[in-house]
Amino acid sequence: MQHFPFTALQGQQPLQTALLLAAIDPLLGGVLIEGPRGTAKSTSARSLAALLPSGRFVNLPLGATEEQLVGSLDLEAALKHSAVQFRAGLLAQAHQGILYVDEVNLLADGLVDLLLDVSASGINRVERDGVSHEHAARITLVGTMNPEEGQLRPQLLDRFGLFVRLDNVPDVAQRKAIVKTRMAFDADPAAFMVQHEAAQNALAWQVVAARDSLAAVAWPDAVHDQVAQLCQDAGVEGVRADLVMLRAARAHAALAGRAAVTLADVDAVAELALAHRRTQAAPPREQTLPGEAARNDETPGEAAQAPAPKNTDAPEGGEGAGPANDPPAPDWGAMPPPQSTAIQPVKALRPFLPKKA
Known part of the structure; x- marks a missing residue:
């Protein structure tokens, strides 16, 4: 089966970069791709496998069990032949290739945690009834998720090495280019692959060379x-x-x-x-030094208010000033000055008595 060539992907530069980096260094911890339906998440992951020397692409179904993922030990054979026989799981099959998990946010947390452990270490360990086995599992983990269907726990999200958030197609021109490219591939896959063969071979060689020189x-x-x-x-x-x-x-x-x-x-x-x-991070709050509001003739609650407009019709001698012998006008809304009130005697009240029967 021929898959869409990686070099023919349109409008997915950040995704292509993340996938190539994870293919060069599988110990990065995988790539998590978040985006709506129809944004080439699975197409990009399948295309990446063609660039790897092994060409392996293993799909992890949502209903997979831990035994199917990590493999199992044949204890019956161990008892009969005194030798440990290992039944390979999906991790062993994906060694040096791509392990693809669609809708990883719907997978059980325990399996996601196990996947991330193996992806970061490159080793799969299986222990059962006191018998253990381990094998190399240098996998390029690619997980996808649609945020409308739920989120990953923050602890698991942080353990994914790289993260790409895909948006809908931004404009008409790019939408047209994507559709025309896909229709050309569907019409004649062989001819389309030949058209991109040179670019595919060059990029595959780059990936192999980068893997070999990475440690240096x-x-x-x-x-x-x-x-x-x-x-x-x-x-x-x-x-x-x-x-x-x-x-x-x-x-x-x-x-x-x-x-x-x-x-x-x-x-x-x-x-x-x-x-x-x-x-x-929350922006730092502006703090007012003690006495600053008093120096500015403002109360703390009025510090953020704009000053009142100046009365241009006021006579000379100050804004709103009247004759020199007139008392100053009270501020609008000010409380009246306290007034003393004489104490009035209170009439004695008749005690409440119950009515006689």
């Missing part, structure tokens, strides 16, 4: 400073965002064939690492 790419101190400042400004919790951003910037530099990470690499991946971790 250096991080200058200026890059560490930039990453720390961006994460501090975003108010993220912990240092997972720092680690993810550094690894993503290194993968970005390796994809470009550079021997060291640059500040431009950090800028290119910063939002992918911070979009789902950024917190909204």
